[in-house]
Amino acid sequence: GDHPVKAAVEKLKDTVTGGQGPEEGVPGKPGSESPTVAEPTEPRVPLPPKADQTGPKPVSPTGTPSRDDRAASAQQGEWLTTAQGDRLYDTDHSLKAGPRGPVLLQDHHLREKITHFDHERIPERVVHARGAAAHGVFRGYGNAAGVTKAAFLGEGMETEVFVRFSTVLGSRGSADTVRDTRGFATKFYTTEGTFDLVGNNIPVFFIQDAIKFPDIIHAGKPHPDREIPQAQSAHDTFWDFVTLHSEATHHTLWNMSDRGIPRSYRMMEGFGVHTFRLENAAGETTLVKFHWKPRLGVHSLVWEEAQIAGGVDPDFHRRDLADAIEAGAYPEWELGIQTFPDTPEQTFEGIDLLDPTKIVPEELAPVQPVGLLTLNRNPSNYFAETEQVAFHVGHLVPGIDVTDDPLLQGRLFSYLDTQISRLGGPNFAQLPINRPHAPVNDMLRDGMHQTAVHRGVAPYRPNSLDGGCPFTAGAETGADIDVPVALPASRKVREAPATFDDHFSQARMFWLSMSAPEREHIVNAYSFELGKCYEQAVKERGLQSLANIDPDLCSQVAAALGLPAPAPTEPLRDALPSPALSQVGRAWPLDGRIIGIVTDGTDDLAGVRAVRQSVLDGGMVPLIIAPAGGKLDANGEPLTVQRTFATARSIEFDALLVVGSPAPGADALPARDAKAKTATGPDPRVRLLLDEAFRHGKAIGGWAGAERVLEAAGVPADAPGVVLGSGGAAVLDEMRELLSQHRVWERFTTGPVG
Numbered sequence: 001g002d003h004p005v006k007a008a009v010e011k012l013k014d015t016v017t018g019g020q021g022p023e024e025g026v027p028g029k030p031g032s033e034s035p036t037v038a039e040p041t042e043p044r045v046p047l048p049p050k051a052d053q054t055g056p057k058p059v060s061p062t063g064t065p066s067r068d069d070r071a072a073s074a075q076q077g078e079w080l081t082t083a084q085g086d087r088l089y090d091t092d093h094s095l096k097a098g099p100r101g102p103v104l105l106q107d108h109h110l111r112e113k114i115t116h117f118d119h120e121r122i123p124e125r126v127v128h129a130r131g132a133a134a135h136g137v138f139r140g141y142g143n144a145a146g147v148t149k150a151a152f153l154g155e156g157m158e159t160e161v162f163v164r165f166s167t168v169l170g171s172r173g174s175a176d177t178v179r180d181t182r183g184f185a186t187k188f189y190t191t192e193g194t195f196d197l198v199g200n201n202i203p204v205f206f207i208q209d210a211i212k213f214p215d216i217i218h219a220g221k222p223h224p225d226r227e228i229p230q231a232q233s234a235h236d237t238f239w240d241f242v243t244l245h246s247e248a249t250h251h252t253l254w255n256m257s258d259r260g261i262p263r264s265y266r267m268m269e270g271f272g273v274h275t276f277r278l279e280n281a282a283g284e285t286t287l288v289k290f291h292w293k294p295r296l297g298v299h300s301l302v303w304e305e306a307q308i309a310g311g312v313d314p315d316f317h318r319r320d321l322a323d324a325i326e327a328g329a330y331p332e333w334e335l336g337i338q339t340f341p342d343t344p345e346q347t348f349e350g351i352d353l354l355d356p357t358k359i360v361p362e363e364l365a366p367v368q369p370v371g372l373l374t375l376n377r378n379p380s381n382y383f384a385e386t387e388q389v390a391f392h393v394g395h396l397v398p399g400i401d402v403t404d405d406p407l408l409q410g411r412l413f414s415y416l417d418t419q420i421s422r423l424g425g426p427n428f429a430q431l432p433i434n435r436p437h438a439p440v441n442d443m444l445r446d447g448m449h450q451t452a453v454h455r456g457v458a459p460y461r462p463n464s465l466d467g468g469c470p471f472t473a474g475a476e477t478g479a480d481i482d483v484p485v486a487l488p489a490s491r492k493v494r495e496a497p498a499t500f501d502d503h504f505s506q507a508r509m510f511w512l513s514m515s516a517p518e519r520e521h522i523v524n525a526y527s528f529e530l531g532k533c534y535e536q537a538v539k540e541r542g543l544q545s546l547a548n549i550d551p552d553l554c555s556q557v558a559a560a561l562g563l564p565a566p567a568p569t570e571p572l573r574d575a576l577p578s579p580a581l582s583q584v585g586r587a588w589p590l591d592g593r594i595i596g597i598v599t600d601g602t603d604d605l606a607g608v609r610a611v612r613q614s615v616l617d618g619g620m621v622p623l624i625i626a627p628a629g630g631k632l633d634a635n636g637e638p639l640t641v642q643r644t645f646a647t648a649r650s651i652e653f654d655a656l657l658v659v660g661s662p663a664p665g666a667d668a669l670p671a672r673d674a675k676a677k678t679a680t681g682p683d684p685r686v687r688l689l690l691d692e693a694f695r696h697g698k699a700i701g702g703w704a705g706a707e708r709v710l711e712a713a714g715v716p717a718d719a720p721g722v723v724l725g726s727g728g729a730a731v732l733d734e735m736r737e738l739l740s741q742h743r744v745w746e747r748f749t750t751g752p753v754g
């Protein structure tokens with residue numbers, strides 16, 4: 001009998017080469033007479049490369065197109081070889097002195113294979129280690145020309161981009177849905193050089209000066225003695241720091257809000273955080289804050305969903321992003337700018353624009369869209385692209401410059417420095433994902449992992465031996481000429497300006513801008529996180545910080561902790577709410593929303609088919625959930641089951657449609673409880689699905705007798721967001737409205753959920 005892998009390979013060969021196998025004389029195993037050895041790794045004609053296997057544009061580090069695309073493609077030829085191109089006949093057995101004998105030191109293939117494997121990992125990012133990324137395109141609207149000469153913002157200009165999303169605290173293998181800030185880093189491969197916008201999904205930061213970054217990160221990372229907890233802020237050292245260092249109050253409040261647990265990377269806002277300086281063609285400057293506005297709106301998980309996802313699908317966000325792109329549901333964001341006059345004070349309406357713990361409310365300075373980002377291609381290799389991409393706030397282009405924000409100034413040092421240990425030397429810009437798409441002609445030479453073969457003898461200036469090349473550019477030839485910003489006369493000090501001292505008024509503004517359910521989530525988040533601290537003093541300081549934000553917030557958390565609510569130590573400042581900060585109360589497109597359709601295949605299968613089609617037609621994703629895998633026979637065209645009662649969990653779905661009252665799957669309970677199965681009605685896992693979906697504020701629809709399973713799940717048929725109807729079409733129509741709101745918010749104000 002043929003080896004099964006060999007049979008599969010033969011079949012592949014037929015499809016790839018039209019039946020032509022490898023050329024004659026392929027070596028078999030030594031000692032074996034026949035060249036047709038039943039080994040899985042027997043040489044075969046390989047599949048043609050996938051469309052994207054050639055990697056990013058083959059541009060050499062010196063900017064010239066490479067001789068051919070060999071520089072960019074990792075695999076050539078059809079045979080397995082060593083790293084030196086020596087063809088291999090066997091990669092499954094070490095070279096031994098006889099079949100049972102000791103392994104021979106001379107086995108170069110063995111040593112090369114194991115040595116390379118031993119060094120496959122590189123140091124993970126010291127922060128933002130866990131991430132997911134995608135390629136895309138940015139199209140400028142052209143309306144920013146009055147404030148910046150940056151070419152990529154020009155009308156209709158298309159620029160390739162690579163975006164990496166991340167969590168901050170967790171290790172590379174940690175769960176996606178933890179409570180944390182999310183990174184939102186964008187690399188624009190512009191014609192004028194690479195521009196990196198290295199932002200977060202939260203518009204403010206924990207600290208006002210980069211010199212505090214090691215402090216906040218040491219506090220947030222796992223405790224140094226036991227290295228726990230992983231990817232969490234609910235522990236003593238984090239709260240110890242943020243309650244002592246009160247400038248962290250505002251960012252911490254955002255983290256404790258729904259913003260700390262996004263529904264999807266596709267549904268996050270992004271912020272450049274700092275104020276940057278733009279310069280137009282006439283040399284006039286404007287201060288600016290960058291925003292990313294997701295087309296799908298800003299949505300979050302509820303806390304319990306995030307917890308469940310951490311167990312049942314730790315890759316929740318990574319999968320969501322890749323699946324959406326693969327399905328053609330390309331995520332989109334508009335790049336927006338808030339602009340402010342570049343005055344010597346660098347303040348706007350009393351807000352210090354150099355203080356990264358402050359926002360400028362959109363109501364005071366509207367966000368003006370200047371271009372559209374579309375993510376349309378998944379990386380083909382995680383390591384080569386997502387892991388090795390190197391961002392840097394100092395990667396700027398003409399027309400965009402930094403300000404003196406002391407947090408930004410320190411970042412300008414850190415990002416270059418960190419790549420040297422993470423990517424093993426100073427030549428990381430030569431990695432395919434980091435190569436500029438603009439011509440590069442620098443005088444940087446040699447170093448670890450140098451892959452360029454530089455020409456000439458004079459990598460210095462001035463020179464005559466290389467004809468004076470390369471030349472410096474001027475303003476007319478696109479040089480990025482430094483903006484001659486005036487410096488205030490001053491003294492050298494280790495101090496912050498007095499305007500940086502207000503740590504609570506904007507936190508209060510954020511709290512006052514929240515809707516009732518969002519406030520409830522915030523109270524629950526603080527109650528959980530402070531409740532997980534062991535040190536009484538830390539909990540008490542946590543309450544003190546809340547008292548300075550809002551007495552009501554403080555007393556609710558104090559009640560949950562069983563501690564007295566302290567009085568504020570600072571006068572509460574008047575703050576007007578900024579409605580733009582709330583995620584509740586607006587309607588958003590339904591694209592890509594995931595609708596679970598629960599059926600046991602016995603009730604109204606024609607209706608299931610029809611509603612599935614309507615979901616698809618609405619740009620949403622229908623997933624059929626049934627007792628077992630395979631097909632449901634709907635009289636003719638069978639329907640594919642995508643989730644079973646065993647593999648489906650509520651967190652995956654934005655809404656559920658229940659058809660009839662699904663009977664238990666055969667694997668519902670151990671066989672000895674078979675009697676109980678029929679006695680207890682619908683499958684217990686369907687009851688759990690509904691129970692969770694209900695508690696998480698999700699729309700639930702049903703027909704054909706679904707009220708029976710709703711009742712069994714304890715879901716009141718007349719509760720908000722529960723739609724019972726006579727057929728799928730009518731039910732789905734009512735659900736659309738609910739889905740556009742993301743959640744049935746009314747459900748949260750009645751009990752301690754989320």
Ligand code: HDD
Binds near residue numbers: 184185198205211
């Ligand atoms: Fe940072 C990574 C965002 C402050 C030092 N940072 C990193 C990433 C993002 C941010 C999104 C991941 C980039 C990627 O996907 O590869 N960081 C921010 C924002 C900040 C901020 C929005 C404040 C407004 N960061 C900050 C400070 C320092 C750093 C103050 C140091 C003084 N950040 C780093 C770093 C990292 C990094 C150590 C780790 C890996 C890397 O850079 O490439 O340099």
